[in-house]
Amino acid sequence: MSAAPATTRAPVARRGRRTVQGGGNPLVYGIALAVVAVTLTPVLYGVISGFRTNTDLSRNPSGWPSPWVLSNYTGVLTDGRFWQYALNSTMVAVITTAIVVVAGVMAAYPLARYQFRLREPLYMVFVLGLLFPAAVAVIPLFIMITNDLGLGNTWWGVALPQAAFALPTTIVILRPFLMALPTELEEAAMLDGASRIGFFWRILLPLSGPGMVTVGVLAFVGSWNAYLLPLLLLREDGMKTLPLGVADFSTRYAADIAGIFAYTSLAMIPALVFFLAMQRRIVNGLQGAVKG
Amino acid sequence: MTAVTDGARAEQDASAPGASSTAAGRASARPAAPARRSRRAGLRTALEVTFFVTPALVVFGVFVVWPVIKAVQYSLYSWKGYGPLVDFVGLRNFAYVLTNDVFTDALVHNLIIMVVSIVVQLPLGLGIALLLNRRIHGQGLLRTIVFVPYVLSEVIAGVIWRQLLTADYGLVDTVAGSLGIPTPEQGFLGDPRFALGAVMVVLTWKYLGLAVVLFLAGLQGVPDELHEAAQLDGATWWQTQRRITIPLLGPTIRTWAFLSMIGSIQVFDMVWILTKGGPAESTNTMATFLYSWGVDRNLIGIASAASVVLFVVALVFAIAYQRLILRRDLVDAPRSSRRRTRRADREVAA
Numbered sequence: 001m002s003a004a005p006a007t008t009r010a011p012v013a014r015r016g017r018r019t020v021q022g023g024g025n026p027l028v029y030g031i032a033l034a035v036v037a038v039t040l041t042p043v044l045y046g047v048i049s050g051f052r053t054n055t056d057l058s059r060n061p062s063g064w065p066s067p068w069v070l071s072n073y074t075g076v077l078t079d080g081r082f083w084q085y086a087l088n089s090t091m092v093a094v095i096t097t098a099i100v101v102v103a104g105v106m107a108a109y110p111l112a113r114y115q116f117r118l119r120e121p122l123y124m125v126f127v128l129g130l131l132f133p134a135a136v137a138v139i140p141l142f143i144m145i146t147n148d149l150g151l152g153n154t155w156w157g158v159a160l161p162q163a164a165f166a167l168p169t170t171i172v173i174l175r176p177f178l179m180a181l182p183t184e185l186e187e188a189a190m191l192d193g194a195s196r197i198g199f200f201w202r203i204l205l206p207l208s209g210p211g212m213v214t215v216g217v218l219a220f221v222g223s224w225n226a227y228l229l230p231l232l233l234l235r236e237d238g239m240k241t242l243p244l245g246v247a248d249f250s251t252r253y254a255a256d257i258a259g260i261f262a263y264t265s266l267a268m269i270p271a272l273v274f275f276l277a278m279q280r281r282i283v284n285g286l287q288g289a290v291k292g
Numbered sequence: 293m294t295a296v297t298d299g300a301r302a303e304q305d306a307s308a309p310g311a312s313s314t315a316a317g318r319a320s321a322r323p324a325a326p327a328r329r330s331r332r333a334g335l336r337t338a339l340e341v342t343f344f345v346t347p348a349l350v351v352f353g354v355f356v357v358w359p360v361i362k363a364v365q366y367s368l369y370s371w372k373g374y375g376p377l378v379d380f381v382g383l384r385n386f387a388y389v390l391t392n393d394v395f396t397d398a399l400v401h402n403l404i405i406m407v408v409s410i411v412v413q414l415p416l417g418l419g420i421a422l423l424l425n426r427r428i429h430g431q432g433l434l435r436t437i438v439f440v441p442y443v444l445s446e447v448i449a450g451v452i453w454r455q456l457l458t459a460d461y462g463l464v465d466t467v468a469g470s471l472g473i474p475t476p477e478q479g480f481l482g483d484p485r486f487a488l489g490a491v492m493v494v495l496t497w498k499y500l501g502l503a504v505v506l507f508l509a510g511l512q513g514v515p516d517e518l519h520e521a522a523q524l525d526g527a528t529w530w531q532t533q534r535r536i537t538i539p540l541l542g543p544t545i546r547t548w549a550f551l552s553m554i555g556s557i558q559v560f561d562m563v564w565i566l567t568k569g570g571p572a573e574s575t576n577t578m579a580t581f582l583y584s585w586g587v588d589r590n591l592i593g594i595a596s597a598a599s600v601v602l603f604v605v606a607l608v609f610a611i612a613y614q615r616l617i618l619r620r621d622l623v624d625a626p627r628s629s630r631r632r633t634r635r636a637d638r639e640v641a642a
Contacts, residue, residue, distance in 0.1 A: 031423055043441075061462065110344045140363050161355040164352050247451065257455055261455065272444075282443070
């Protein structure tokens with residue numbers, strides 16, 4: 001673990017990797033460039049077309065903006081509804097994330113570190129939840145939340161079922177994470193007179209920060225991008241989330257293509273910024289889910 | 293507390309030094325504590341477990357399990373979503389759904405999406421991942437870019453692509469036109485012969501990044517020494533990838549394929565945004581079917597029957613896949629964990 005061995009090993013590893021894995025040659029860079037072009041073209045085309053006028057767009061769809069106009073973007077940004085949708089998206093995502101992280105880490109703790117008879121069957125209940133497609137439950141959910149619980153058109157009404165469907169992944173990722181914390185910590189805490197609940201609060205929670213951030217980020221992004229459940233449960237215009245707003249705008253103003261591009265470009269900024277900031281967490285979380 | 297004989301517990305005990313692996317050995321090894329105290333401790337454990345697990349169980353039970361049960365119940369009734377649930381029709385909704393061309397076509401579309409996703413994304417994703425795993429400039433940036441479509445919401449990606457695929461004025465038709473490639477008059481999304489293909493293209497664009505990122509993560513787990521050894525034996529880069537890297541990536545590939553499969557059975561968002569299942573029902577999936585019948589037409593019974601079929605299809609595929617393909621990974625698991633420990637030993641030694 002000291003620095004010295006690492007420095008003596010590093011050059012060997014690096015040399016091996018370079019020669020073995022192969023470096024870049026023109027063909028490799030060519031393919032990489034093609035991949036980047038195919039990936040980014042739709043996104044960049046949307047962003048740039050947001051600066052065009054509709055007549056310019058229809059005259060020459062594949063051209064460069066002439067003239068560049070800001071009116072599409074300012075039009076969206078001065079539309080109160082856009083900000084209302086953004087606020088709704090944020091609140092639904094925050095509530096979803098809070099429920100997922102709190103309920104998830106609480107459930108994962110005994111499933112990871114207690115010995116009791118029903119432990120594995122209980123865990124299996126959540127694992128099986130991975131197989132329940134949200135589509136199966138949407139119609140009963142719609143009836144239950146709108147009619148029985150009176151939570152239709154509310155932030156909580158969407159956040160609760162979203163959190164419920166995110167819980168299996170969360171627990172599957174968190175359990176091995178909590179299992180990996182050394183047992184000695186628990187023993188030491190017990191010797192010092194801590195109860196298991198005390199251990200959970202004072203030691204386990206602070207230590208499992210990274211795991212909770214990972215599942216939290218996944219839940220947040222999932223909620224931010226969600227469409228089906230909000231579509232069913234948020235029928236009032238003032239309660240809609242950004243994806244619903246984007247879909248509505250694109251059908252209501254179908255002729256205003258430049259406006260649609262400006263709207264989608266602005267709506268994707270939060271997710272992209274969040275992704276760039278949290279990239280590592282998202283990727284780790286997905287890997288964790290795959291390793292199961 | 294009685295002895296637990298499940299795998300996880302057995303594993304843990306086996307890893308503890310000096311623990312015997314038989315249940316009898318375990319019982320005798322346990323210190324003989326006074327029965328009253330252990331019962332109280334058991335009660336305490338039960339209370340604590342209940343406290344910790346209850347929030348998750350309640351949320352999960354109320355918003356996942358209960359609706360699924362209700363879906364099964366609704367599927368046995370003819371019901372429009374209001375008034376009492378009285379018109380019991382037995383399995384007639386299922387008979388209706390399973391003989392309805394729109395639904396059976398939708399099911400076939402789901403299966404096509406499933407097969408095409410794997411057949412197209414596996415080689416493409418693997419190729420890109422192997423490429424990105426080489427030492428090239430801008431590797432980190434490339435990795436980020438490849439993942440961007442996956443992070444965008446399906447709605448945003450779908451709305452953008454719908455504009456790109458608009459007949460005549462969309463970017464795709466314009467570029468094809470300037471290259472002299474004929475395009476369908478109604479646009480690719482407007483022509484029943486091409487619509488599903490166009491949806492597949494967009495889905496591939498959206499989800500290829502996930503495959504690449506997962507494969508890349510798997511590639512990092514392949515030790516460099518193997519490549520060095522192969523190279524010393526005179527293997528070319530391609531031989532090394534084909535004989536060593538790709539086989540070692542097996543578990544990652546199989547799990548990715550599983551996720552992709554389950555996702556394909558549930559596709560809704562992208563199809564709903566791009567085509568709403570049209571034109572002429574040519575792009576419906578089971579999920580768009582149950583939405584348009586259950587929500588747009590209020591035929592809750594029929595939509596619920598469709599959702600139960602969706603669930604059964606997902607379950608059958610999941611179980612079959614688990615049995616036939618993933619089992620190999622479970623058998624492999626002890627070996628890979630041994631490999632991990634060996635690597636850890638090596639690091640300590642170094």
